[in-house]
Amino acid sequence: MQFVNGRQRVGYDAGFRKWAGTGTAFTREKIGLCLKTEKGLWVMKHIAIGILGAATLGVMASAASASTLDDVKAKGFIQCGVSTGLAGFSAPDDKGDWQGIDADFCRAVAAAVFGDGSKVKFTPLSAKERFTALQSGEIDILSRNTTWTINRDTALGLNFIGVTYYDGQGFMINAKKLPGVNSALQLSGAAVCVQSGTTTELNLADYFKSNKMEYNPVVFEKLEEVNAAYDAGRCDVYTTDQSGLYGIRLTLAAPADHVVLPEIISKEPLGPAVRQGDDQWYHIVKWTYFALLQAEELGITKANVEEMKTSENPEIKRVLGQEADTKIGTDLGVSNDWVVNIVKAVGNYGELFERNVGSGSPLKIARGINALWTKGGLQYAPPIR
Amino acid sequence: MASQEILREEPSRGSFVNDPKVRSLFFQALVVVLLVAGVWWIAQNVIANLTRLHIASGFGFLKGRAGFDISERAIAYSSDSTYGRAILVGLINTIIVAVVGIITATIIGFIVGIGRLSQNWLIRKICTVYVEVFRNIPPLLVIFFWYSGVLAVLPPPRDSINLPFSSFLNQRGFYFPRAVWGDGSWLIFVALLVGIAMAWFVARKARQRQMATGQQFPVFWTSTALIVGLPLLAYALSGFPLSFDYPKQSTFNLTGGFQVSPEFLSLYLALSCYTAAFIAEIVRAGIRGVSKGQTEAAAALGLRSGSILRLVVVPQAMRIVIPPLTSQYLNLTKNSSLAIAIGYPDLTATAGTVLNQTGQAVEGVLIMMAVYLALSLVTSAVMNVVNARMALVER
Numbered sequence: 001m002q003f004v005n006g007r008q009r010v011g012y013d014a015g016f017r018k019w020a021g022t023g024t025a026f027t028r029e030k031i032g033l034c035l036k037t038e039k040g041l042w043v044m045k046h047i048a049i050g051i052l053g054a055a056t057l058g059v060m061a062s063a064a065s066a067s068t069l070d071d072v073k074a075k076g077f078i079q080c081g082v083s084t085g086l087a088g089f090s091a092p093d094d095k096g097d098w099q100g101i102d103a104d105f106c107r108a109v110a111a112a113v114f115g116d117g118s119k120v121k122f123t124p125l126s127a128k129e130r131f132t133a134l135q136s137g138e139i140d141i142l143s144r145n146t147t148w149t150i151n152r153d154t155a156l157g158l159n160f161i162g163v164t165y166y167d168g169q170g171f172m173i174n175a176k177k178l179p180g181v182n183s184a185l186q187l188s189g190a191a192v193c194v195q196s197g198t199t200t201e202l203n204l205a206d207y208f209k210s211n212k213m214e215y216n217p218v219v220f221e222k223l224e225e226v227n228a229a230y231d232a233g234r235c236d237v238y239t240t241d242q243s244g245l246y247g248i249r250l251t252l253a254a255p256a257d258h259v260v261l262p263e264i265i266s267k268e269p270l271g272p273a274v275r276q277g278d279d280q281w282y283h284i285v286k287w288t289y290f291a292l293l294q295a296e297e298l299g300i301t302k303a304n305v306e307e308m309k310t311s312e313n314p315e316i317k318r319v320l321g322q323e324a325d326t327k328i329g330t331d332l333g334v335s336n337d338w339v340v341n342i343v344k345a346v347g348n349y350g351e352l353f354e355r356n357v358g359s360g361s362p363l364k365i366a367r368g369i370n371a372l373w374t375k376g377g378l379q380y381a382p383p384i385r
Numbered sequence: 386m387a388s389q390e391i392l393r394e395e396p397s398r399g400s401f402v403n404d405p406k407v408r409s410l411f412f413q414a415l416v417v418v419l420l421v422a423g424v425w426w427i428a429q430n431v432i433a434n435l436t437r438l439h440i441a442s443g444f445g446f447l448k449g450r451a452g453f454d455i456s457e458r459a460i461a462y463s464s465d466s467t468y469g470r471a472i473l474v475g476l477i478n479t480i481i482v483a484v485v486g487i488i489t490a491t492i493i494g495f496i497v498g499i500g501r502l503s504q505n506w507l508i509r510k511i512c513t514v515y516v517e518v519f520r521n522i523p524p525l526l527v528i529f530f531w532y533s534g535v536l537a538v539l540p541p542p543r544d545s546i547n548l549p550f551s552s553f554l555n556q557r558g559f560y561f562p563r564a565v566w567g568d569g570s571w572l573i574f575v576a577l578l579v580g581i582a583m584a585w586f587v588a589r590k591a592r593q594r595q596m597a598t599g600q601q602f603p604v605f606w607t608s609t610a611l612i613v614g615l616p617l618l619a620y621a622l623s624g625f626p627l628s629f630d631y632p633k634q635s636t637f638n639l640t641g642g643f644q645v646s647p648e649f650l651s652l653y654l655a656l657s658c659y660t661a662a663f664i665a666e667i668v669r670a671g672i673r674g675v676s677k678g679q680t681e682a683a684a685a686l687g688l689r690s691g692s693i694l695r696l697v698v699v700p701q702a703m704r705i706v707i708p709p710l711t712s713q714y715l716n717l718t719k720n721s722s723l724a725i726a727i728g729y730p731d732l733t734a735t736a737g738t739v740l741n742q743t744g745q746a747v748e749g750v751l752i753m754m755a756v757y758l759a760l761s762l763v764t765s766a767v768m769n770v771v772n773a774r775m776a777l778v779e780r
Contacts, residue, residue: 128741135440135746156744157440177541178637190637191557196734197741202452205464216638217454218648220728221737229728232537233556234647236637276439 068140068274068281069113069333077119080106081139084124084223087247088357088365089145089165089270098122101356102143104346105164105272109141109288112338117345126221128197131156134275141285143272145241147199158273161286165271165357166369166378168264169203170242172249176257178236184263188213193226193235195219200240203266227251241268246363280333287332291339293381294319295348297372302347305340319384328384339384349379431747446743447472453738455730457646468739475735476756482653482731483718483760489657490717491710494664499694501669512665519662524720527659531651532727542638551631553639559650560632563643567626576619577612584608648729652721660717667709671702703775711768715761722757732756 072078082090082102090102107117123139134142135157145167146152148160171184171192181187184207194201196219208215218235220226230238231252238245242264249255272289274282295301298316300308309320317323321336329336346352353370354360371377401407435442447469454464459477462470500512519527537556540546545553545560552561584607591602620627632642675698683697684690724731733753740749 128737131741131744132746135438135744152744154439155441157435157438180636186636189635189640196453196728196738201454201738202464202742205452205454209464215454217456218728219456219730219734219738221725221734225726225728228533229537232533233541234537277437 068278069284072113072140072281076114077121078106078110078113078141079139080109080120080122081125081130081133081142081144082106082122083144084126086145086223086244087250088243088361088363089247090122090124090143091247099356101164101352102145102272104352104356105143105289105292106141108292108342108346108352109285111341111345112284112288112291112334115335115337115341117341126197126223127195128221131158134158134273137275140281141272141274145244145270146273147241148269148271148273149199152273157276159276159282160271160273161282162289163269163271163378164289165243165269167241167243167268167270169200169239169266169268170245170264171261172230172238172245172258173236173261174233174257175259176254177233182261184261184265185211185213187215187237189215190237191216191218191235192237192239193218193220193230194239195223195226196221198240199266199268204239207265223248241270243357243363243365246365247357250362284333287384288338288342290381291319291342291384292346292349292352293372293379294384295339295343296350297374297381300339300343300348302343302351305343309340435747441743441745442748444748446739446745446748449743451739452742455735457649457730468743471735471739472732472752475730475732478730478735479718479721479724479732480760482649482656482721482724482729486653486656486660486717486721487714489653490660490664490713493657493661494713495668497661498665498668499672501665502672516662516665519658520666522659524655524659525723525726528651528655528723528727531654532647536647536651542634545639551629551642553632555639556647557638557644558647559645560639560642561645562629562631563641565628565630567628569623570626572619572623573616573627576615580612580615583615584611587611646729648724648727651727652724652729652731656717656720659720660713663713663716664710667706667713668702670709671704671706672698674705675701700775704777707768707772707775711765711772714764714768718760718764719757 080103082098082100085091086100089100090098091100093099103120103122106120106122110119111117113119123133125133125139125142125144130142130144130146131152133139142158143164145165146160147167148163152158153160171187173181173187175181188208192204192215194204194217201217201219204215204217215237216235218229220229226238226240227248229235230248238248240248242260245260249258249260252258272285274285298308298313298319300316300320305320308316309322311317311320311322314323318326318328319339321329321339326336329338332338335341347355350367350372353367357363357365358367367375367377369378371379373380432442447467449468450464451466451468451471452464453471455462455471455474457478458474459481460470460474462474497512497515500508501516503509503512522530536558539554539556542555542557545555548554548561550561552559554560587602587607588604591604595601630641632639632644679697679701680693683693688696721731722733725734725737728734736749736753736756740746743749
């Protein structure tokens with residue numbers, strides 16, 4: 001196995017070695033013992049979260065009925081579920097700090113709750129593990145480039161708080177190996193690499209079926225495994241959200257050889273989700289997102305937030321909690337200067353976007369439909385008043 | 386005798402509370418009640434909490450449309466099939482890899498195990514190295530070794546390695562011609578079955594004759610002729626109905642023929658190699674467990690070394706070998722769930738995807754546990770029957 005994504009992969013490897021170590025102590029006398037220790041430990045790790053979920057749901061009857069906000073305040077940090085490494089959304093940098101839109105969103109919530117954006121702990125989750133982790137209370141927010149669908153909102157016990165990134169599914173191929181292909185409609189018969197347990201996997205099946213094309217799915221559970229398989233030539237096509245494709249292309253051995261095909265085959269509104277049944281926590285996370293948008297709309301940035309506090313503009317004063325006897329923040333369950341804390345910690349939505357996936361990042365993705373509604377995009381926040 | 390008198394008197398003299406039978410019944414009943422109550426309590430809790438968290442529950446989701454595709458399927462399956470069928474496809478894939486893995490592991494294991502006892506220094510050392518290497522590496526690493534180390538570095542489909550009989554090897558897998566059975570080919574299968582039945586009959590008769598008269602009969606060559614010859618004859622008689630579908634190059638991959646994916650190959654090879662190392666040690670222990678006197682007695686009777694091994698040593702060794710062999714078969718079946726790491730769609734992988742798409746983790750994990758338990762119990766049951774037949778019959 002190639003370890004592609006520096007840090008994350010190393011952590012995974014270390015954990016793996018830890019249990020692999022149990023299998024190395026074989027002596028001839030201990031065959032009987034080996035039989036016991038060798039029982040599918042990998043599976044146990046793999047479905048551990050599932051079992052954990054079942055166990056937590058089963059035994060800790062009262063845990064989730066306390067409010068998430070109280071729990072978070074008691075433990076002093078927010079447990080944030082992120083991806084196992086997707087550049088621009090959530091990936092560890094060379095120092096091991098998580099970077100990206102999704103990681104920064106959790107910092108924004110931490111800033112709103114604690115006044116300190118660093119009070120976040122990150123849990124890397126595969127696509128398969130993510131919902132169970134949230135359902136079972138292992139994480140407080142799932143901020144992991146997750147597509148908002150009705151099924152996830154209703155049957156899975158989740159609530160999506162909004163769309164932090166409007167995306168769509170695309171295809172990437174190696175143009176050097178397949179020079180004649182310039183449309184997804186020419187992909188009949190191809191082997192397609194895809195991550196399991198995603199809407200991507202379902203859209204892929206629908207797209208090829210509706211266009212009466214054949215394909216051979218090559219499915220892996222972890223993103224790094226998909227990347228490695230695609231890079232090694234196990235499949236012809238890589239499909240995931242288009243933003244993801246640009247991010248993944250950077251990690252390949254020869255990024256310039258790969259092109260993203262023009263077709264977008266689905267709507268992928270990506271956003272954070274919380275557990276159902278805790279309205280207060282839902283509101284805090286949701287309005288953190290709106291506050292990021294509102295800050296951009298009002299021109300409040302990380303650099304000017306302090307001087308903006310003294311602004312005479314009543315709307316800016318209200319948003320930043322400078323209005324006399326304001327109760328906006330305390331009604332939400334946080335301090336009245338929550339928006340100041342958010343912007344100080346991560347900047348406004350525009351800054352967050354440009355830093356992580358836009359012009360300030362290697363991905364160089366244009367704002368497009370993710371621009372504010374005032375600039376022809378889809379990002380729109382209800383008023384903070 | 387005094388002690389007997391005391392025992393006889395006790396039931397009448399002791400109180401009800403001190404009666405060991407009553408006590409044992411009471412505690413057994415208590416354990417059962419506690420167990421049932423515990424399970425019931427957990428089940429109630431799970432249901433109550435799932436309802437409170439607005440998570441769907443129950444097994445109704447199995448009838449829903451799966452919506453995802455599975456690359457390797459032994460039965461008809463498309464994205465329009467149900468979740469239940471997706472899990473079934475995964476289960477069949479698990480069974481396939483487990484069965485072929487068990488067969489291969491047993492063959493390699495027996496060869497290596499006997500090889501370790503060989504008089505030949507080189508064979509003995511090679512077998513020792515094999516056992517020590519594979520037994521001391523975790524199975525997951527063996528799988529990665531085959532997948533990333535061996536199969537992934539093969540050439541891409543355009544530069545496939547050509548093998549005999551129009552088969553090809555590339556990084557997308559192993560391709561070979563697929564037999565297409567034409568009209569009348571049923572005769573070949575019938576001939577094969579007849580051949581096997583006749584070979585069995587010949588073997589039986591030859592044995593009876595040897596028991597009665599001591600004369601031997603060339604059973605092996607007769608059987609081979611019957612099993613191979615009869616189908617060939619039927620093939621000619623039915624007008625050569627067999628044709629082949631050859632793999633050929635298309636835009637992306639080789640198409641046509643029969644394709645074995647690298648995921649299956651690496652899992653199969655890794656599980657076989659890994660488990661074979663353990664089986665080799667079990668076989669060696671079994672053979673060493675047969676007392677040397679048996680070998681010497683057989684040699685004294687004038688048997689050759691091959692016959693000693695086949696007729697005297699191995700049958701007795703099997704009694705020692707079979708019980709631990711069962712554990713190895715169970716381990717191999719369960720280790721097949723490591724397929725998740727390389728994307729072979731086995732039960733764990735497909736049920737995991739279903740679990741994720743529906744969000745019904747409790748049910749998903751329960752299904753997986755029940756299926757692996759059932760597979761293991763079936764394997765154990767079969768091996769127990771074999772063991773009972775092999776066991777020493779005392780007269």
